[in-house]
Amino acid sequence: MNIQAEPTAPRGGQPETVTATDRLQAVAAGRDVPSEVHPEVLEATPVLEIDRFNLWYGGKQALHGITMPIPNNKVTALIGPSGCGKSTLLRSVNRLNDLVQSVRITGDMRLNGDSIYDPRMDVIELRKRMGMVFQKPNPFPMSIYENVVYALRIDGENNRAALDEVCELSLRGAALWDEVKDRLHDSAIGLSGGQQQRLCIARAIAAEPEVLLLDEPCSALDPIATGKVEDLIQELRGRYSVLIVTHNMQQASRTSDYTAFMYLGRLIEYGTTSGIFTKPILRETEAYVTGRFG
Amino acid sequence: MNSDRQRPRRMRSSYSSLTAHGEPWVWLTGGALALAIMMITGLLAFIAIRGASTFWPVPLELVELADGRRALGEVSEKEEAEAATAAVTGRSARRLVRTANFEVSGKHYEWFDDAAIAEVSRPEWATALERLEGGRFHGFPVRLLHGDEVIAVGPEETWKAFEREHPAVRRRWREVMRIDRHDRGRLQRDLRAARLAVVQAGLDAGTAAANSASVSAAQAAAAATEQEVIARVNGRSAELDAQTAALRRQNEGWGLEVETADGIKKILPLEGIVRAWQPNRLSTAGKLGVYAGRWQEFLTDDPREANSAGGVFPAIWGTVSMTLIMALLVAPFGVLAALYLREYASRGPVTTAVRIAINNLAGVPSIVYGAFGLGFFCYALGGSIDELFFRASLVADKQPTFGTGGLLWASLTLALLTLPVVIVATEEALSAVPNSMREGSYACGAGKWQTIRRIVLPRALPGIMTGLILAMARGAGEVAPLMLVGVKKLALDLPIDGTFPFVHPEREFMHLAYLIYDVGFQSPNSQAAKPMVFTITFLLVAIIALLNVAAIWLRSRLKRRYVSQQF
Structure with missing residues (x-):
């Protein structure tokens, strides 16, 4: 960890109670630090509300009282150094962390008003309302076509026409249709890395998810493939609510509407992307987004 | 003094550079592999050469002894005289001749001392006759008779x-x-x-x-x-x-x-x-014809003369059908058990204990499985089936139907024997399926079983096939348990044939591996049976290799379909 202790003047008329180093050091020391949430975020209609969410892996707390609304039909980026809990938070949204033994949580999240962690919530039904794309492309060992319609297949949909339609729409939505329309029934394994990742996005949007979770979708891709996936995220904006975890600051600034900066399991600052990147409230956020620490 | 202290240091540095470069380890590991390959190919080549040469027509030699006796036969072995031992044992160079004509001479083979031999020749009309009974006959054709009529002379x-x-x-x-x-x-x-x-x-x-x-x-x-x-x-x-x-x-x-x-x-x-042939007159093509004919008889006919002659078709049939039925039985059992162990069972001391127990099961001597199969499958299970459905046969003929060894019980016993191999291999294959695939499926809203059936199993299929290949190779070569649960010296009624209901799982059957033991060690004419043993071994190895190649081909097809090349 390398913290730049550069004294800069506070701005925006906000009362500066702690200095840059102070706040991060306080987090490192385990003290509670309030999140700075820009007012614009609160004005937007949320699709997903995270409410005082805590998560422990065994005895180790990984998320500390995260409270943040995710705006509807917007792209929200989660940034922060490695191990800050971005991916854990993302995996908590569709309860993939349930698969890990020894995970314990308090607090709640609400998807369009439905409590995600309600004991009566059917996890499988819940996951059908979301789509997720992982760090490494993980096409299933089947044809391109079957990959895309997987979510419908497991729901028992066997109507050929309906499946064909969803397949084409999703592949078009993922900007992959023109590349694969002639070999839909070939194995998905034969696609390139970038195509595989876009296939995974097509698979994730096939079931019309209420929120799309992207977990560092470009970290295993080369720059050209990354560019295509980023263009795709741009296109998805406005049609889907996207929550994207990224390591790449340029990516966050290019693709997202809102950005949240996390550090060691805590939400430090959350606002519009332009706000976070151009006039952050906290010096720590500025230090991170300008690459001076992290 | 100074130079004295320098030398050991140089020694040490040269040693450390030796280990660092790793040359000796390359030689050691490479040498071990080369040795293993040499032994395996040596064994296989030995079996292949001896097994393939059995049916080649060897020239018949007329041996004339100094005392006037004459014998006609194939020279099957020659022993050189060793100067050192000859003086002690009084033994000179000698040859073993397959003289045949058992009913005339009372022996199939005879040793002749080279010193006592006056002349050896290869007479043109020397004929070898293979008969249904009584073994080979070597001689010269004189006349062909039909009743009192003489058809041909000379x-x-x-x-x-x-x-x-x-x-x-x-x-x-x-x-x-x-x-x-x-x-x-x-x-x-x-x-x-x-x-x-x-x-x-x-x-x-x-x-x-x-x-x-x-x-x-x-x-x-x-x-x-x-x-x-x-x-x-x-x-x-x-x-x-x-x-x-x-x-x-x-x-x-x-x-x-x-x-x-x-x-x-x-x-x-x-x-x-x-069959009759005159090896001394045969051209190479003619010899090839005899060779092919004898192979054909070997592969497609029933055995004769206590299995030491004729064909082994019932044994081929029995071996292949038993191995395939075993694979069909062991695959679902093993895969389901491994699925539970890997996908459902929570990790803990009990799971670990079960896993260790399964691994240890692979070390139980196979005869124990045979005894278990006889006691449980044949007597307990088969006995109850007989009581329930085949009582008439039991009462009238005192003859069990399922209550004795048979194809089904032998296959079940071997399935049990190979179960640990399949479970272990399947578990490995399942754990090799990347977790990202499972998570991707869960994230799409799939349940556990849907994920297993649609994602995990197809992806693990090549690895499961590897386990099955190993199990089949092990099962097809097993003898000890089979002797107890249904393999017989002679069983000409095939367990799968054209009579209704076509599959007769209760029938006893023949097996190549048991035939090796039977022909090699229980035959009255062991000299003549020896080449047969090599041929049967060759055949068994070839069949197992064939089954394996088929399974490997299937596996590579599955692999191409399901397993991604990671980039």
């Missing part, structure tokens, strides 16, 4: 006449055999079924005394059916008798007079001669 004429007449005689003989075994066998089975139906009706009457009227009616019906069947069988038997008698009459009287090297003449019935 070696050349006789041989020509023999080659002309022999195929027809053999064809008639085979037809007789087919009628006796196949058609009569069917009649016997019909007869037995009708008889057992009567017994069964009697048994039903004993248990259901309540409405005796209908029961006694059933009994009467069964008895009537039996009479009908008996009448039909008798009629058909008479027909068959007439057919076989006619064929036998045609074959009667055909004989080949052969003179042995010692000048003894014998008339051999033509229908008892399986």
Whole structure:
């Protein structure tokens, strides 16, 4: 960890109670630090509300009282150094962390008003309302076509026409249709890395998810493939609510509407992307987004 | 002093650079691999060469001894005289000759000291005759006879006449055999079924005394059916008798007079001669013909003479069907067990203990599985099946149906034996499926079983196939447990054949691995059986290799379809 202790003047008329180093050091020391949430975020209609969410892996707390609304039909980026809990938070949204033994949580999240962690919530039904794309492309060992319609297949949909339609729409939505329309029934394994990742996005949007979770979708891709996936995220904006975890600051600034900066399991600052990147409230956020620490 | 201290340091540095470069380890590991490959290829080449050369027609040599005795045979072994031991043992160079003609000389093979041999030659008309009974006969053709009629005289004429007449005689003989075994066998089975139906009706009457009227009616019906069947069988038997008698009459009287090297003449019935060849006259093409013919007989015919001659077709059939049934049985069991262990069972001491127990199961001697199979499958399970469904046979013939060794029980026993191999391999294959695939499926809203069935199993299939290949190779080569649960020295009724219901899992069967033991160590004519042992071993190895190649081909196809090349 390398913290730049550069004294800069506070701005925006906000009362500066702690200095840059102070706040991060306080987090490192385990003290509670309030999140700075820009007012614009609160004005937007949320699709997903995270409410005082805590998560422990065994005895180790990984998320500390995260409270943040995710705006509807917007792209929200989660940034922060490695191990800050971005991916854990993302995996908590569709309860993939349930698969890990020894995970314990308090607090709640609400998807369009439905409590995600309600004991009566059917996890499988819940996951059908979301789509997720992982760090490494993980096409299933089947044809391109079957990959895309997987979510419908497991729901028992066997109507050929309906499946064909969803397949084409999703592949078009993922900007992959023109590349694969002639070999839909070939194995998905034969696609390139970038195509595989876009296939995974097509698979994730096939079931019309209420929120799309992207977990560092470009970290295993080369720059050209990354560019295509980023263009795709741009296109998805406005049609889907996207929550994207990224390591790449340029990516966050290019693709997202809102950005949240996390550090060691805590939400430090959350606002519009332009706000976070151009006039952050906290010096720590500025230090991170300008690459001076992290 | 200073130079003294420098030397050990240099030694050490050169040593450390040696380990750093790793040259000795390359040699060590490479050497170990080379040694292993040499041993394996050496063994396989030995088996292949000895096994493939069994049927090659070897020249017949006429050995004339100094004391005037003569013998005709194939030289099967030569021993050099060793100067050092010759003085002590008094043994000079000698050769082992397959003299055949057991009924004349009382032996199949004889050693001749080179010192006692006056002359060795390869007479043109020397003939080797393979017979149905009594082993080989070596001699010179003299006359071909048909009853009192002499068809041909002199070696050349006789041989020509023999080659002309022999195929027809053999064809008639085979037809007789087919009628006796196949058609009569069917009649016997019909007869037995009708008889057992009567017994069964009697048994039903004993248990259901309540409405005796209908029961006694059933009994009467069964008895009537039996009479009908008996009448039909008798009629058909008479027909068959007439057919076989006619064929036998045609074959009667055909004989080949052969003179042995010692000048003894014998008339051999033509229908008892399986094959005859004159190796000293044969061209290479002719030899190839004899070679191919003997291979064909070996692969497609039933065994003769206590399995030491003839073919091994029933054993091939038994081995392949048993191995395939075993694979069909062990695959679902093993895969399901491994699925539970890997995908459902929570990790803990119990799971670990179960896993260790399964691994240890692979180390239990196979004969123990045989004893278990005999006690549990044959006696307990088979016995109950007999009690429930085949009581008539048990009461009337005192003959168990399922309550004894058979194909099904042998396959089950071997499935049990190979279960640990499949479970361990499947578990490895399942754990090699990347977790990201499972998560991707869960994220799409799939349940656990949907994920396993659609994602995990297809992806793990090549690895599961590897386990099955190993299990099949192990199962096909196993002998000890099979001796207890259904493999017999001779079982000509195939467990899968054309008679209803086509699959007879209760039948005893023959197995190549057991045949190796039987022919090699239980044969009365062990010298003659020795080459057969190599041939059967060669065949067994080839069949296992063939099964494996088929499975590997399937696996590579699955791999291409399901397993991604990681980038």
